[in-house]
Amino acid sequence: MTGKQRKQFWNVIQITLILIAAFIMLIPIIWIFLAAFKTHVDVYQLKLFFTPTLENFGTVFDAPYNLGNKLINSTIVAGVTVLFAIPIATCAAYSFSRFRLRFETSMLVMILATQFVPAVVIILPFFVMFRDLGLLDTRLGLIMVNLAIVMPFAIWMIKGFIDGIPLETEEAAMVDGSTRVQVIRNIVLPMAAPGLFTAGIFCFIIAWNEFLFALILTNKDAVTLPIGLALFKAEEGDLWNLLSAAGIIIMLPMFILALIIRKYFVQGMTMGAVR
Amino acid sequence: MAQVLLKNITKRWGDFVGVDNQSLAVADKEFLVLLGPSGCGKTTTMRMIAGLEEPTSGEIWIGDHVVNDDLPKDRDVAMVFQNYGLYPHMTIYDNIAYPLKVRGTPKADIKPRVEKAAEQVELTEFLHRKPKALSGGQRQRVALARAIVRTPKVFLMDEPLSNLDAKLRVTMRAELKHLSRQLQITTVYVTHDQIEAMTLADRVAVMEKGVIRQLGTPDEIYNDPSNLFVAGFIGSPAMNLINGSVKDGYFITTGGTRLVKVDGGDRAKVILGVRAEDVDIHESGQGDIDVLVYAYENTGESVMLTLQFGKQRIIAKGDRHLRKDMDDVVGLRVNPDHLYLFDSETEERIRY
Ligand SMILES: Nc1ncnc2c1ncn2[C@@H]1O[C@H](COP(=O)(O)OP(=O)(O)OP(=O)(O)O)[C@@H](O)[C@H]1O
Ligand SMILES: [Mg+2]
Numbered sequence: 001m002t003g004k005q006r007k008q009f010w011n012v013i014q015i016t017l018i019l020i021a022a023f024i025m026l027i028p029i030i031w032i033f034l035a036a037f038k039t040h041v042d043v044y045q046l047k048l049f050f051t052p053t054l055e056n057f058g059t060v061f062d063a064p065y066n067l068g069n070k071l072i073n074s075t076i077v078a079g080v081t082v083l084f085a086i087p088i089a090t091c092a093a094y095s096f097s098r099f100r101l102r103f104e105t106s107m108l109v110m111i112l113a114t115q116f117v118p119a120v121v122i123i124l125p126f127f128v129m130f131r132d133l134g135l136l137d138t139r140l141g142l143i144m145v146n147l148a149i150v151m152p153f154a155i156w157m158i159k160g161f162i163d164g165i166p167l168e169t170e171e172a173a174m175v176d177g178s179t180r181v182q183v184i185r186n187i188v189l190p191m192a193a194p195g196l197f198t199a200g201i202f203c204f205i206i207a208w209n210e211f212l213f214a215l216i217l218t219n220k221d222a223v224t225l226p227i228g229l230a231l232f233k234a235e236e237g238d239l240w241n242l243l244s245a246a247g248i249i250i251m252l253p254m255f256i257l258a259l260i261i262r263k264y265f266v267q268g269m270t271m272g273a274v275r
Numbered sequence: 276m277a278q279v280l281l282k283n284i285t286k287r288w289g290d291f292v293g294v295d296n297q298s299l300a301v302a303d304k305e306f307l308v309l310l311g312p313s314g315c316g317k318t319t320t321m322r323m324i325a326g327l328e329e330p331t332s333g334e335i336w337i338g339d340h341v342v343n344d345d346l347p348k349d350r351d352v353a354m355v356f357q358n359y360g361l362y363p364h365m366t367i368y369d370n371i372a373y374p375l376k377v378r379g380t381p382k383a384d385i386k387p388r389v390e391k392a393a394e395q396v397e398l399t400e401f402l403h404r405k406p407k408a409l410s411g412g413q414r415q416r417v418a419l420a421r422a423i424v425r426t427p428k429v430f431l432m433d434e435p436l437s438n439l440d441a442k443l444r445v446t447m448r449a450e451l452k453h454l455s456r457q458l459q460i461t462t463v464y465v466t467h468d469q470i471e472a473m474t475l476a477d478r479v480a481v482m483e484k485g486v487i488r489q490l491g492t493p494d495e496i497y498n499d500p501s502n503l504f505v506a507g508f509i510g511s512p513a514m515n516l517i518n519g520s521v522k523d524g525y526f527i528t529t530g531g532t533r534l535v536k537v538d539g540g541d542r543a544k545v546i547l548g549v550r551a552e553d554v555d556i557h558e559s560g561q562g563d564i565d566v567l568v569y570a571y572e573n574t575g576e577s578v579m580l581t582l583q584f585g586k587q588r589i590i591a592k593g594d595r596h597l598r599k600d601m602d603d604v605v606g607l608r609v610n611p612d613h614l615y616l617f618d619s620e621t622e623e624r625i626r627y
Binding site: 166168169171172173174175176177178179182186187190191 | 325326327346347348350352353354356358359360361362363364373374377378418421
């Protein structure tokens with residue numbers, strides 16, 4: 001074999017391996033995609049060719065499943081969480097990044113440490129507190145829980161982006177005549193925008209997929225999409241076709257966000273400094 | 276109309292002293308250059324004037340009041356940062372316009388002023404670009420334009436020409452000099468380029484390790500250095516500094532060579548300073564002592580000879596037509612009219 005041939009040979013091997021790996025990872029998703037368009041009968045036959053139907057997508061939105069309500073709940077909970085998390089986290093991250101605070105390191109570590117506590121450990125106290133406060137099965141309660149979940153993550157991530165803005169840029173703006181607020185509005189926010197956007201999307205995804213707290217703290221009114229999937233366990237067994245359709249509805253925003261994020265993520269990561 | 280006054284300014288970080296109890300008065304309309312080696316506290320001094328660094332102790336005056344507690348924006352200074360500090364998300368136009376916009380200049384005034392500033396630094400064709408799409412030198416000029424677009428009380432410039440190529444540096448230097456004469460604005464200018472300091476300054480403050488070692492006109496700094504550091508730092512090539520003693524009216528090197536006649540009484544330990552252009556080269560036997568040519572360098576406009584006698588070396592500047600070779604023997608005479616004597620212990624100038 002010549003060198004060129006050998007190189008081609010390895011290329012083919014590489015591509016084959018990648019395809020196999022990708023295929024293994026994609027199988028569940030492909031299966032769901034197929035199942036979502038099958039009838040209940042077809043699901044149990046591993047048919048690749050069948051007459052696709054949109055019926056499942058209609059059924060899941062009808063009674064008794066009413067997936068629409070859950071979709072609205074999920075959208076509101078995840079959306080409002082992001083809406084509050086990003087501005088608050090930005091303020092915190094800016095302070096951590098730019099001011100020397102007392103107990104700064106300890107605070108940062110503590111914020112991160114909250115992430116290490118397993119959710120199952122604190123879920124019971126949450127349940128009791130929420131019951132006493134009347135927050136059980138409310139969107140407000142879920143939003144508060146999700147805020148607590150995404151906040152540490154958002155603060156650390158945004159702090160990273162703000163750390164990347166050269167101090168000299170802010171100092172130049174101050175000497176040029178800006179107040180601190182003007183510096184933040186005119187310099188920091190525009191420069192950190194791709195970072196804030198990326199953090200926002202990540203928070204949305206976390207809140208959107210949150211399962212455990214929603215499972216325990218809601219039962220009827222505030223049920224979110226991931227919990228809604230449980231509805232499709234019927235007496236006659238799992239309704240895989242409906243489950244798959246609902247799964248696609250849950251995944252769809254993730255796909256769209258992943259596409260958007262790809263562009264901003266790179267931008268956010270490489271924004272860096274211009275000396 | 277603004278003088279800048281530093282009164283007993285100290286800046287400390289923990290145990291490290293960045294600026295050590297210094298006082299400095301920059302007169303109204305004066306162009307003062309802070310000159311010194313890397314890390315001597317030039318930028319720190321300037322940042323304290325701008326309000327970006329708080330002095331550990333001491334008072335800072337701009338005009339006729341203390342500004343220690345004023346925010347940077349209220350000090351009415353314009354600063355060129357060593358690392359530019361441009362706004363990467365704005366176009367060059369918006370970068371230059373920012374100080375005007377944020378200070379509420381009427382819209383109609385902004386455009387002509389930005390265009391004029393851009394023209395002065397030869398940036399007109401780049402106004403629509405972002406800083407990322409400019410070279411280092413071009414970015415530096417944006418920083419310069421952003422400073423001169425306004426008429427502040429004080430200009431603070433931290434090595435504003437350091438990243439320009441040799442040719443552009445000369446033109447920008449002339450431009451700056453013209454500008455400062457024209458605008459008549461008090462300027463504090465940081466550099467470690469001696470030529471910049473000499474050509475631009477009304478007065479130069481030579482700093483070393485957080486201390487101003489000498490403050491004077493370029494002429495004074497060059498021709499009348501008040502201590503060993505300034506003598507050795509100013510001038511290219513550096514002044515020859517020779518250890519020795521003074522005995523019976525002559526300077527004797529540590530190696531025992533009787534080099535040159537000096538006035539004043541006998542002294543045990545001194546350092547003789549003599550500039551290369553004050554070392555005369557003669558044919559062998561016609562100078563005061565005969566020495567060996569250690570190295571010969573022709574720079575085109577003059578020649579540099581490194582001469583050796585015993586363990587001592589001395590650099591001489593000769594006529595550009597002089598041709599010598601390594602190991603030639605030449606006569607050396609030190610011009611007795613331009614000598615500097617320094618105390619070896621205190622490193623202060625001995626005046627006689
Ligand atoms: N924030 C800080 N903390 C501790 N030390 C500092 C700090 N800022 C500056 N220094 C030290 O103070 C000294 C003076 O720094 P400065 O930036 O004023 O030097 P400079 O004269 O401008 O040098 P250069 O010509 O390299 O720019 C340096 O030794 C530097 O390490
Ligand atoms: Mg500096």
